Amino acid sequence: xxxxxxxxxxxxxxxxxxxxxxxxxxxxxxxxxxxxxxxxxxxxxxxxxxxxxxxxxxxxxxxxxxxxxxxxxxxxxxxxxxxxxxxxxxxxxxxxxxxxxxxxxxxxxxxxxxxxxxxxxxxxxxxxxxxxxxxxxxxxxxxxxxxxxxxxxxxxxxxxxxxxxxxxxxxxxxxxxxxxxxxxxxxxxxxxxxxxxxxxxxxxxxxxxxxxxxxxxxxxxxxxxxxxxxxxxxxxxxxxxxx
Amino acid sequence: xxxxxxxxxxxxxxxxxxxxxxxxxxxxxxxxxxxxxxxxxxxxxxxxxxxxxxxxxxxxxxxxxxxxxxxxxxxxxxxxxxxxxxxxxxxxxxxxxxxxxxxxxxxxxxxxxxxxxxxxxxxxxxxxxxxxxxxxxxxxxxxxxxxxxxxxxxxxxxxxxxxxxxxxxxxxxxxxxxxxxxxxxxxxxxxxxxxxxxxxxxxxxxxxxxxxxxxxxxxxxxxxxxxxxxxxxxxxxxxxxxx
Numbered sequence: 001x002x003x004x005x006x007x008x009x010x011x012x013x014x015x016x017x018x019x020x021x022x023x024x025x026x027x028x029x030x031x032x033x034x035x036x037x038x039x040x041x042x043x044x045x046x047x048x049x050x051x052x053x054x055x056x057x058x059x060x061x062x063x064x065x066x067x068x069x070x071x072x073x074x075x076x077x078x079x080x081x082x083x084x085x086x087x088x089x090x091x092x093x094x095x096x097x098x099x100x101x102x103x104x105x106x107x108x109x110x111x112x113x114x115x116x117x118x119x120x121x122x123x124x125x126x127x128x129x130x131x132x133x134x135x136x137x138x139x140x141x142x143x144x145x146x147x148x149x150x151x152x153x154x155x156x157x158x159x160x161x162x163x164x165x166x167x168x169x170x171x172x173x174x175x176x177x178x179x180x181x182x183x184x185x186x187x188x189x190x191x192x193x194x195x196x197x198x199x200x201x202x203x204x205x206x207x208x209x210x211x212x213x214x215x216x217x218x219x220x221x222x223x224x225x226x227x228x229x230x231x232x233x234x235x236x237x238x239x240x241x242x243x
Numbered sequence: 244x245x246x247x248x249x250x251x252x253x254x255x256x257x258x259x260x261x262x263x264x265x266x267x268x269x270x271x272x273x274x275x276x277x278x279x280x281x282x283x284x285x286x287x288x289x290x291x292x293x294x295x296x297x298x299x300x301x302x303x304x305x306x307x308x309x310x311x312x313x314x315x316x317x318x319x320x321x322x323x324x325x326x327x328x329x330x331x332x333x334x335x336x337x338x339x340x341x342x343x344x345x346x347x348x349x350x351x352x353x354x355x356x357x358x359x360x361x362x363x364x365x366x367x368x369x370x371x372x373x374x375x376x377x378x379x380x381x382x383x384x385x386x387x388x389x390x391x392x393x394x395x396x397x398x399x400x401x402x403x404x405x406x407x408x409x410x411x412x413x414x415x416x417x418x419x420x421x422x423x424x425x426x427x428x429x430x431x432x433x434x435x436x437x438x439x440x441x442x443x444x445x446x447x448x449x450x451x452x453x454x455x456x457x458x459x460x461x462x463x464x465x466x467x468x469x470x471x472x473x474x475x476x477x478x479x480x481x482x483x484x485x486x
Binding site for chain 1: 449451
């Protein structure tokens, strides 16, 4: 975490534990569920209840959160508001992030209108394109700049995260320009692997993965014995234990 | 798996092992990497190499695949083409799926143009909307029907999977119509939870989760000690082991 730099524990020679990516993904799921519970007027939730809502065991919930500290209260469970604040701090979304988007075609426009980003702390503050008909427009209240103004607008707005929503052949060129402009993290919707320096984080969005998960679920439904099929799918007996 | 119904092992009273959702997600990642290796002319790959490409241990790769059978050859590793065929069969994408999309706004249009779906075995064969200006159009070669024709078109094209790309307030109504039309799996882009019968699978796409993962990665970068930060992020020492 950001303040880990001042943490005296860092002085020790002990190797630091790594947080698996899957744990970080589950933090987002816990956050969504907690936000929903708060909207429904709930003040506290147990690890058992939180796990049940998501199809995880209570041990999984406790273990995931234990990577980041001690959040539960004996006999009470988690205080929803408090845990939401803690998880947002871990994810870095306790402060709002200004975000740039490159590509204002159909996908870019869809993402500019996506309410989920704003809800979770991300404000798209600038869009970039090269189409003369699009540059200068305002889409969902966001101005579209010519891509040649990337560095300038990124610096002016202290933008650290960017979304790449251009066709595949243009993606690497855009990524290079984003890196040169000082962007630290790229969310890539183009179905290509980007080559980036190790100082820049990248998350690739592969929408076909979600359809494949659905295809698996529908294909294997015949063997699903219990209504928990949303989380796990039961297959013919094999000699291996589940994780 | 589909043919599990005829599997004699099913007659036993032993409980069937569950496949965790995370394992199924990793199948998609293995598939993408294998497809890339084949494009690069590779015939075989070891679990170590495959794991390394994705940031997993070789034990993880072997354990994940072992849920579904025995795929490796001693001293050879996996045969790429053979494993791709096996994984596609497990995921159900060895045959092409005709898919319907409801909502032909910006997001729907972006998804209609998304090459990744076709590449992985999904053909969007029909789109639905209620806007008079949109109904009757052909977008990316796909005809847009009025939503009132859903049942008829779904039956005619033997469509089992549908994508919901309508605004949040309309999503549940659309889902109800899809269920009535006999759809078995829904990929939901609307940022709302859909209430569905247990016989219908649902995968929700929450694009803010991906941005949160990026935000976490950028926020915790200061503590990342090694260039493997794409897979795991190192945090100040705690008393918990990594999974």
